[in-house]
Amino acid sequence: MLQQLTNLSDKELISRARKLKDQEAEGILMERYSHLMVAVCLPYLNSGPATAPEEVYPSLLQRLSESLKTQTIPKANEWIHYTIRAAQARTANNSPFFPSTESRELQQLENNVEKAATNLKEQQLLAGRFTRALDKLTAEDSHFLREFYVNNKSFAELAETRKYSVVKTRQILQQAKQKMASLLMNETYE
Amino acid sequence: MSNLENNEKILKIFSNIRCLNRDQLPRYLDGRLTDVEKHLVEQHLVDCDLCFDALQVLQQQQYREKYQPLCNSMQQYIRNSIKSVSHAHKAERYQRQEQKKESFLIYFWVVAAIAAGAGIIYLVQQQGKFKPPVTKALASNTEIAATPIDNPPVQEAVITPVRAEATDTVTRRPIAVAPAPVAVPANTAPAEPEPKPVTKDTVKATVKPPVTTLVNKDSVKKQPPPAPKPAEEKEAVKPPVEHKDTPSIAKKAEEKPTPKPVPKEKKEEEHKPAPEPSGGTDEFLYKAAMVYHQQGDLNEAISRYKHLSSSAGKYGELSRYQLAVCYRSKGQTGKARRMFKEVVRMNGSMKTKAQAALDNL
Structure with missing residues (x-):
């Protein structure tokens, strides 16, 4: 059973955990992201009261488990990241997770691309739209995106060309992508 | 081709890629x-x-x-x-299944018990419906068992409980009027065969209801004019009585011709006292005595006949004749x-019969 569940996507696991109250599916989902949770929480450990690993991780898992039952989760990684940040910031426990507008726009475009995976004409149409949106971006954003996605440059290479740090390079790429997504979504709304 | 590749690369911008797994991160x-993996x-x-x-x-190394x-x-x-949860889940599931099974079993047994109870009630009701006839039959059987052992098995076979049930009301009449054939064999038959017809008659009487019921019946019969009815009944009774006699001993066959004239004479006799008002009680007493006679209770029959013999008229003569028959049956030939x-x-209707019996003695 566990072996079969590991092959399921995040969405399917969340659905099983919520609808069927499948504890195993919930466990598989937590295990899938456990290494990332451990890594992100490492700087936070032993930084204050009740921050021992034996307390932090179980409480985090408990919090995630509770929020899984009630909240809409389009992307598991964003939901986990939000919950970890909320736990570390000791903010109100009940503040729910809502995906941002940018995140939803990206999600929609990703779904469109996924749907067009087997349809060449749709792929062409989408590619044309993306190219036009790229042209509308600033030169730097367009350059970074083209270099990264079309020319397959790595973060390090891109950072080196402009003498930026990897973090900044990633941030520029992220923002450029977000702008492009907003442009494309605005086109569809118009 | 380059255009297609370019399209694919541009589409990569919004392709969904999974998070780094446990292996990829370090x-x-x-x-x-690899370059491809790193790029992804x-x-x-x-x-x-x-x-x-x-x-x-x-x-950071730390x-x-x-x-x-x-x-x-x-x-x-x-x-x-997960394991503990899944185990707990499994245990819960198992418990639920067991509970379901148990509940199903309980329902089954409850339904079975209800069905059994309903069946028993139904059977009891059915028994209650069929009880009266069965008990009657049983009662008649016990009466048969109580009768003298002299009865031949053939006669027992003739008298079945079913017949007693079926002719419950109908057969009572002939029994009450039965004396005529009984009286007849006494006239002609010698001393030896006498007990047999008597026992036969007793068997018949046992099959029928006891004397008390008979008395009631007779009292009911009294209400209509007494003379014509018994005559008719006697006529109706004749054939079955003859049939019953057939399986008996050969001597009875000799007696057969005699019964026929007797009822005729009786008819004549019964027609005569019809206008008499006191004839009703005498007839009743005579019939009651006859019943005892048929049942083999000779002493009781003799006492009743004696009581009746003092009265004048047809029943006085008849009762004396029957008294004589009873004495003869008891072996008191003198009396x-x-x-x-x-x-x-007395020079009555029974004179010839009495003379014949006297000659035989």
């Missing part, structure tokens, strides 16, 4: 990924804050050392919690002879 940090990871890192933060943390043991313990913790003589002296 390999990326160590630079041990970096494509994902553009969007995923969780993975990028994890990488940023793990790039956290890198803690990461691996903590990661293993976390994985173990989750697996243990019997005297009674027969008295009957002859």
Whole structure:
């Protein structure tokens, strides 16, 4: 059973955990992201009261488990990241997770691309739209995106060309992508 | 082709890529990924804050050392919690199944018990419906058993409980009127065969209801004019009586012709006292005595006949004749002879019969 569940996507696991109250599916989902949770929480450990690993991780898992039952989760990684940040910031426990507008726009475009995976004409149409949106971006954003996605440059290479740090390079790429997504979504709304 | 490749590359901007797995994370940090794999990871890192933060943390050596043991313990913790949960889940499921089974069994037994109870009630009701006839039959059987052992098995076979039930009301009439055939064999038959017809008649009487019921019946019969009815009844009774006699001993066959004239004479006799008002009580007493006679209770019959013999008229003569028959049956031939003589002296309808009996004695 566990072996079969590991092959399921995040969405399917969340659905099983919520609808069927499948504890195993919930466990598989937590295990899938456990290494990332451990890594992100490492700087936070032993930084204050009740921050021992034996307390932090179980409480985090408990919090995630509770929020899984009630909240809409389009992307598991964003939901986990939000919950970890909320736990570390000791903010109100009940503040729910809502995906941002940018995140939803990206999600929609990703779904469109996924749907067009087997349809060449749709792929062409989408590619044309993306190219036009790229042209509308600033030169730097367009350059970074083209270099990264079309020319397959790595973060390090891109950072080196402009003498930026990897973090900044990633941030520029992220923002450029977000702008492009907003442009494309605005086109569809118009 | 280049256009297609270009399209695919542009579409990559919004392709969904999974988070870094447990294996990829350290390999990326160590630079041990292939170019394609590394590019895919970096494509994902553009969007995923969780993975990028994890990488940023793990790039520091101090956290890198803690990461691996903590990661293993976390994985173990989750697996243990899943196991315990799944075990608990399984146990719950098993318990539910068992409870369902038990409840089904309980329902089954409840339904079975209700069905059995309903069946028993139905049977009891059915028994209650059929009880009266059965008990009657049983009662008649017990009466038969109580009758003298002299009865031949053939006769017992003739008298079945079914017949007693079926002719419950109908057969009572002939019994009450039965005396005529009984009286007849006494006239002609010698001393030896006498007990047999008497016992036969007693068997018949046992099959029928007891004397008390008969008395009631007779009293009912009294209400209509007494003379014509018994005559008719006697006529109706004749054939079955003859049939019953057939299986008996050969001697009875000799007696057969005699019964016929007797009822005729009786008819004549009964027609005569019809206008008499006191004839009703005498007839009733005579019939009651006859019943005792048929049942073999000779002493009781003799006392009743004696009581009746003092009265004048047809029943006085008849009762004396029957008294003589009773004495003869008891072996008191002296008394019997005297009674027969008295009957002859009375010069009534029974004179010839009495004379014949007197000659035979």
